[in-house]
Amino acid sequence: xxxxxxxxxxxxxxxxxxxxxxxxxxxxxxxxxxxxxxxxxxxxxxxxxxxxxxxxxxxxxxxxxxxxxxxxxxxxxxxxxxxxxxxxxxxxxxxxxxxxxxxxxxxxxxxxxxxxxxxxxxxxxxxxxxxxxxxxxxxxxxxxxxxxxxxxxx
Amino acid sequence: xxxxxxxxxxxxxxxxxxxxxxxxxxxxxxxxxxxxxxxxxxxxxxxxxxxxxxxxxxxxxxxxxxxxxxxxxxxxxxxxxxxxxxxxxxxxxxxxxxxxxxxxxxxxxxxxxxxxxxxxxxxxxxxxxxxxxxxxxxxxxxxxxxxxxxxxxx
Numbered sequence: 001x002x003x004x005x006x007x008x009x010x011x012x013x014x015x016x017x018x019x020x021x022x023x024x025x026x027x028x029x030x031x032x033x034x035x036x037x038x039x040x041x042x043x044x045x046x047x048x049x050x051x052x053x054x055x056x057x058x059x060x061x062x063x064x065x066x067x068x069x070x071x072x073x074x075x076x077x078x079x080x081x082x083x084x085x086x087x088x089x090x091x092x093x094x095x096x097x098x099x100x101x102x103x104x105x106x107x108x109x110x111x112x113x114x115x116x117x118x119x120x121x122x123x124x125x126x127x128x129x130x131x132x133x134x135x136x137x138x139x140x141x142x143x144x145x146x147x148x149x150x151x152x153x154x
Numbered sequence: 155x156x157x158x159x160x161x162x163x164x165x166x167x168x169x170x171x172x173x174x175x176x177x178x179x180x181x182x183x184x185x186x187x188x189x190x191x192x193x194x195x196x197x198x199x200x201x202x203x204x205x206x207x208x209x210x211x212x213x214x215x216x217x218x219x220x221x222x223x224x225x226x227x228x229x230x231x232x233x234x235x236x237x238x239x240x241x242x243x244x245x246x247x248x249x250x251x252x253x254x255x256x257x258x259x260x261x262x263x264x265x266x267x268x269x270x271x272x273x274x275x276x277x278x279x280x281x282x283x284x285x286x287x288x289x290x291x292x293x294x295x296x297x298x299x300x301x302x303x304x305x306x307x308x
Binding site: 029035037039043047068076 | 190193197222230
């Protein structure tokens with residue numbers, strides 16, 4: 001059990017310590033990319049929220065379209081948190097825990113991917129009740145990770 | 155013919171003059187959203203380009219994954235160019251022609267959607283040659299629209 005955990009930790013550390021240069025020309029690009037992914041994700045998640053909270057009329061097709069984008073975006077930002085972005089000078093809200101508690105950060109990221117997959121599945125049932133339930137669960141996944149790994153907005 | 159063109163123009167004008175508030179809380183959010191979409195799109199388009207130009211090894215699955223994101227993003231930014239973003243104070247590179255030549259801008263946007271759909275189809279053939287051809291065509295669609303509607307970077 002301890003060995004398995006160590007292997008997971010080592011693998012996670014390896015992923016997170018891969019220089020952004022492997023995927024991005026410079027660390028600043030990695031930050032801009034991950035922030036952009038989050039902006040696109042939150043915009044479309046917000047549109048589902050408006051339906052779930054009765055602020056916009058329920059539109060089953062729009063819910064699916066938005067959930068598809070949310071689910072696709074949830075898979076993307078993680079390589080943008082490469083080790084060489086920890087000390088980057090561009091404004092960003094990542095806490096040091098992203099790197100010091102990389103295993104938990106990875107777990108939270110995986111949880112978001114899983115929850116947004118369920119959100120899409122819920123949207124595809126064409127049931128507003130299902131959408132509301134999945135929206136709430138996904139929102140908890142966002143908040144939990146933000147509480148631990150994102151600084152307060154200034 | 156003229157009547158049809160007028161109808162298209164009127165419809166386009168109606169879309170572009172819809173306040174961002176219809177979809178965004180404020181015009182600044184619309185700008186941030188469209189810029190974020192472009193960042194995500196260009197990052198993944200760039201990864202296809204690296205394969206097409208021999209700077210990264212060809213990986214058929216990665217090409218498809220990247221093309222899926224590019225094709226999905228190509229559909230998104232247009233509502234972010236709502237009329238109330240023309241005079242917005244946040245830094246952006248949209249030329250006035252986005253609104254003064256809205257019909258052409260719409261045509262260019264539709265062309266990008268079409269080209270990125272072909273790019274995805276090309277990636278799905280698992281042929282690097284097909285990918286190269288579609289990458290070049292899609293790149294032309296990007297450039298043509300940027301030449302007409304995007305200011306030079308400062």
